[in-house]
Amino acid sequence: MAAQSGKDMLLKLDRTGSGDFLTVAGLRTRAIAFNAASIDVTDAESAGRWRELLAGGGIKRAAVSGAGIFKDRESDAEIRALFFAGAIRDWQLILPGFGTISGPFQIVALEFSGDHAGEVVFELALESAGELGFAV
Incomplete structure (x- = not known):
């Protein structure tokens, strides 16, 4: 994959549940992190006393974060x-x-913050609340 511009990474909200996605405007940074908890199934008979994990047994989650400036009254509201x-x-x-x-x-x-000589900025964090999909 060739290098990509960070400005092309978009966060969109389905505001009504109908598939009508609204881009969250003003974001300067965006990030996603995937995590999966492991389940330790090690016992006294584990080979060489090495830890053993249960395949596919942990809870998966995703966290999305972003920060930016106010640009669009509709998405802000x-x-x-x-x-x-x-x-x-x-x-x-x-x-x-x-x-x-x-x-x-x-x-x-x-979160909202602002410097005396700068603009007001916001930060948001989202946590997954169900199964996620991926499409190319």
Whole structure:
């Protein structure tokens, strides 16, 4: 895969559940992290006393984060409303040259900050709330 521009990595929100995705505007940074918990099944008879793990047994999760500036009143309002409602919605993270990760997420953190000589910025964090899909 050739190098890709970070500005082409998009975070989109399905605001109604109908597949009508709205791009979260103003994001300067975006990231996704996948994690899977392991289940240790080591016992007294494990070969050489090496740890053994149960294949496919752990809980999988994904965390999405982003930070940016206010650019679009519509997406800003949607994000605030979803956070305060604790709602779970479908989201898409488009990774250029790789594919699209999609599924249910909940906004678990929403932060605002500003410097006296700078702009107001926001940060958000999402946690997966169900099975995620991947499409090329």
